[in-house]
Amino acid sequence: MDCLFCKIVEGKIPAKKLYEDEQVVAFHDINPQAPVHFLVIPKKHIATLQDVTEADRALLGHMLFIGQQLAVEQGCNQGFRTVFNCNEHGGQTVYHIHLHVLGKRQLSWPPG
Structure with a gap:
């Protein structure tokens, strides 16, 4: 692979x-797209969110939990954004699921 x-x-x-x-x-x-921008990835290869199975539910929860803990450790106490991109139309460029965590600047909505 x-x-x-x-x-x-x-x-x-x-x-x-x-x-x-x-x-x-x-x-x-x-x-980086913000002063704080990091990724949380599973060690298990899963190409896209569409490839997640029932067996991966706890892993995805763990990814989100670690992401929020690290965001706080990185000083994002005023808020942060978490994003999973899925496939080409969702903006995914690396086909191994990953959680983006962005913070320490004002983020707008919609993202663009």
Whole structure:
């Protein structure tokens, strides 16, 4: 498999990690869209949200929990945004699910 995020999980590609446990890795986005912008990815390869199964429910909850904990640790006490992009029309560019967490600036809605 030639997946960028799987290579980060395997340690083959470096990343500026914020957190790692047996299920997920969190690291700073290489093209940040806010003063705080990091990703939380599962170590298990799941291409898109449409590929999530019943067995992945706890994993997705864990991703969100870790994302909010890290957002607070990064100083996003006034608020932050969490985003999953899904497929081309949803803006997904890396086909390994990932949670974007953005904060420390005023974010507008709709996002664009």
